[in-house]
Each structure stands twice: as structure tokens, then as C-alpha cells.
Amino acid sequence: xxxxxxxxxxxxxxxxxxxxxxxxxxxxxxxxxxxxxxxxxxxxxxxxxxxxxxxxxxxxxxxxxxxxxxxxxxxxxxxxxxxxxxxxxxxxxxxxxxxxxxxxxxxxxxxxxxxxxxxxxxxxxxxxxxxxxxxxxxxxxxxxxxxxxxxxxxxxxxxxxxxxxxxxxxxxxxxxxxxxxxxxxxxxxxxxxxxxxxxxxxxxxxxxxxxxxxxxxxxxxxxxxxxxxxxxxxxxxxxxxxxxxxxxxxxxxxxxxxxxxxxxxxxxxxxxxxxxxxxxxxxxxxxxxxxxxxxxxxxxxxxxxxxxxxxxxxxxxxxxxxxxxxxxxxxxxxxxxxxxxxxxxxxxxxxxxxxxxxxxxxxxxxxxxxxxxxxxxxxxxxxxxxxxxxxxxxxxxxxxxxxxxxxxxxxxxxxxxxxxxxxxxxxxxxxxxxxxxxxxxxxxxxxxxxxxxxxxxxxxxxxxxxxxxxxxxxxxxxxxxxxxxxxxxxxxxxxxxxxxxxxxxxxxx
Numbered sequence: 472x473x474x475x476x477x478x479x480x481x482x483x484x485x486x487x488x489x490x491x492x493x494x495x496x497x498x499x500x501x502x503x504x505x506x507x508x509x510x511x512x513x514x515x516x517x518x519x520x521x522x523x524x525x526x527x528x529x530x531x532x533x534x535x536x537x538x539x540x541x542x543x544x545x546x547x548x549x550x551x552x553x554x555x556x557x558x559x560x561x562x563x564x565x566x567x568x569x570x571x572x573x574x575x576x577x578x579x580x581x582x583x584x585x586x587x588x589x590x591x592x593x594x595x596x597x598x599x600x601x602x603x604x605x606x607x608x609x610x611x612x613x614x615x616x617x618x619x620x621x622x623x624x625x626x627x628x629x630x631x632x633x634x635x636x637x638x639x640x641x642x643x644x645x646x647x648x649x650x651x652x653x654x655x656x657x658x659x660x661x662x663x664x665x666x667x668x669x670x671x672x673x674x675x676x677x678x679x680x681x682x683x684x685x686x687x688x689x690x691x692x693x694x695x696x697x698x699x700x701x702x703x704x705x706x707x708x709x710x711x712x713x714x715x716x717x718x719x720x721x722x723x724x725x726x727x728x729x730x731x732x733x734x735x736x737x738x739x740x741x742x743x744x745x746x747x748x749x750x751x752x753x754x755x756x757x758x759x760x761x762x763x764x765x766x767x768x769x770x771x772x773x774x775x776x777x778x779x780x781x782x783x784x785x786x787x788x789x790x791x792x793x794x795x796x797x798x799x800x801x802x803x804x805x806x807x808x809x810x811x812x813x814x815x816x817x818x819x820x821x822x823x824x825x826x827x828x829x830x831x832x833x834x835x836x837x838x839x840x841x842x843x844x845x846x847x848x849x850x851x852x853x854x855x856x857x858x859x860x861x862x863x864x865x866x867x868x869x870x871x872x873x874x875x876x877x878x879x880x881x882x883x884x885x886x887x888x889x890x891x892x893x894x895x896x897x898x899x900x901x902x903x904x905x906x907x908x909x910x911x912x913x914x915x916x917x918x919x920x921x922x923x924x925x926x927x928x929x930x931x932x933x934x935x936x937x938x939x940x941x942x943x944x945x946x947x948x949x950x951x952x953x954x955x956x957x958x959x960x961x962x963x964x965x966x967x968x969x970x971x972x973x974x975x976x977x978x979x980x
Contacts, residue, residue: 479532544557565761721778797867797869
């Protein structure tokens, strides 16, 4: 099978932008070097470049071919050097389709094939007809399910799980905030405060300068909120999530439309996220992470795909339980004494900030209100209590559920059989307080960013029991899943003594 013939002109135009940019540089340089003859020389060079680009794209189209059989996806490509790839279908995790506005008008799409164990796209078809892209997505799903070709007409049952209503889309935008914008704006506007202070009349500088700083801060927050709102609306316009057989399929996007698949048997972790604003209104989001690759990379948290960008908290937990039945967690918080540890940490941070501002005041000989951050010390106990309150863990029958974070709270649900490594870590400061952190590492990509499910600052004795219990339940879940035992309780009893004997701080089952 071949790519769409329209891929040739589209790729030529897509790459022609760099040729136009090069043409502008050549034209100015040639005019300076060769005088009146420079213009025609530059035009000739650009013409040759465009001819070369067209020849390359035509050759690329003629030499690119792909074939899908019962077990593999074969791709042959290459202009100068030939490349043959054979991708086993059992390794294909996701088949994602994306189209921008121009591609939708032309009826073509990009198809990305993601495999387990990698954070990058395994292979791409750029570009095929949209109907062909949907056929490949459905055909690969059928072959992985082991269905016969005769059954393809009926197809698996399709159930719509979630659709984002216009009101909910507006809330997604209203409750979104782009945290990257404040840092960028502060960097760009950092020189405006000294310039503003130099223009203020003598005697009224401090008050007006403080008012200007407050107005600037409010402006930064407003711009960050507006940027987050626009991006969220563009990304999640007409969001739909359906279950097709043993896969979740989603569609979303306004300027760029995405059609993706999430195999249920590859789900590593479910994450329910919220922030203080969403919690106040009773909303949350659900994210799904698969092994080695998080679909929709770059749009979610660390690359994970938003299965539900925003919905009521009850609705989010109902959908999460539809994917992984874990019930209603009853979290066990860390010991109360860790609140003092958090408060001391915040007091030290405020003291360091005061010291830095005081040093800056001495160096620049300006009246900097270096003592201002000292007021943060009054908030340290409140912040410490909130941090303690929003932490905890729960051991369900088949799942570990953890909760961490205040400004961005994450409730992570991990099936026991998905745990790769159980890690017990204790820093110097944790050992002084008699606490530890137990982390359940999975094969998902978010483990690389430190977002694994973790029971943080639990009592040291509790950490030992938790690590042993996780190790035991992991072995039991794997044994039950692989059919080694018929009853999970019997396996738990048989393995309990062996698992309890472990004393290592890091256990690799």
C-alpha cells in the first residue's frame, strides 16, 4: 500500500517555507555580492532548490510502501538509503491519528504507531487518506484481539463513555492556567521595575512602586490564565471518549484534530488530578498512562493523555472505576508529627528568601522591602497542615491508591500486577523524623519524571509493612493473572511468609 498522492504537494509546500526563507537570504546576499546580476542568480538557485525538493518528495512517495498482515506491520522507505522495518503487532500500544486544518480539508492524516518500551514514535505514515488511517486503526485493533476477518463487519461493541459538553468545555478553559507563562513574563519584564522606579517622583516612590508591582503581578496572572484557557479550549474542543471492544478511543481538537486509541490491557496507572480551584467547585480530571508511552504527548502531565479533561468528581471516579474497579479509597495519612517537619521546611525557605533580599539590598543600595517575605512565616503552619492533609495511601483488594499534592493534587491508582519495583527510600532528614517513602514504580513513562505512586512520609515501621505487603500482593496478583493459582487468598497465604522475609530497601519482584 502507498501513501496518499496528495502527500507529495503537501510535503513540498510544508518544506517549501524553509526554501522561501533561504531565498530571502540568498537574494539579499547575491545583490550585495553580484550587483544587478545577483537577483537572477538567487532566483535560479531557489528554482533549483524547489526542483530538487519536488524530485525528492516524488521519489520518497514512489519508494514508500507499507503492508499489514496478521502479525506484523511492514514499512519500506528511504530515498538515498533504503530502510525496511517489521513491527510486531503485539508490541503496538497505540495507533494515533492527527490532522490539522489544511490536512482535514485535503482529507489526509498522520498515523503514528507507538510501541511498548519507548518514549518516541515507533513509525509514522505521513500522509494517508483519513479513511485509510481509520481502517488501519480498526484493523490493527481487530488483529490484536484475534478476531477473524469475517467478523469485521459486525465489529466490537461501541459505548460512549464521556462527551465534553459546551458548558464543560468553557469550564475547562476557565479553570485552566498555563504555569509556564508567569516565568516567561517575569523574565521579560524583570527590567521594567527599576526603570519604573527611576521615573517616580521623590518621596512617593515606595507606594507607587508597590502599586505598580501588584498591578504587574495581576497582569501576569491574567495573561497566564488567558493563555491556559485558549490552549485548553483548542485542545479539548468536541472531546469524546468511547470504548470499542477492549480499547478506549478518543477524539478532540479544533485546529488540530486527534483520534487516538488506548488499549485497556496496557493501562499502567490512572491519575485523578485537581487543584484548589477545581476542588472548590467539585471538579477533577482523569489521565491514563500506558506502558512506555503516554498518548497525546506534550498535552498532558508529563505526556499522559487526559481521558477526561474536566468533569464532576463523582463522574470522574465512576469512569476510573469503569476502567479499573478499585472502589472508594479510604486514605491513611502520614503521622501527625510530619506537619512540624513541613512547617520547619517552609520557615527555612522563608528565612533564606529574606536573607537573599537583604543581601541584594546591601549590594544595590536601594530600599528593597527585604523583610516582606517574613510574613510568609505566619502561613507556614497552614501550608504544612494542608500538605499533610492531602497526602495518604490506601491498599485495596487489587490496587494501590496514593494521594499527594495541594496546588496540583494527584490521586494515582495502580493495579498490583503493574508494579515493577517497590522502593523504600529514606533521606537523612526522614530518618531523623522516623519516616520513609514507599514508591511503586511502573513501566509507564511518568516514572521517569518522579510521578510514580508513592506513600510519602509514612512511619518507618509502616513503610516496612507496606513494602512487604506490596511485594506479596504483587506476586499474588501475577500468579493469579497467569493462572498459577485459582484463588488469590490461597496464594496470599502461601506467599506471605516468603514475602515477609525481605529486608532490602529496594525490592525488584
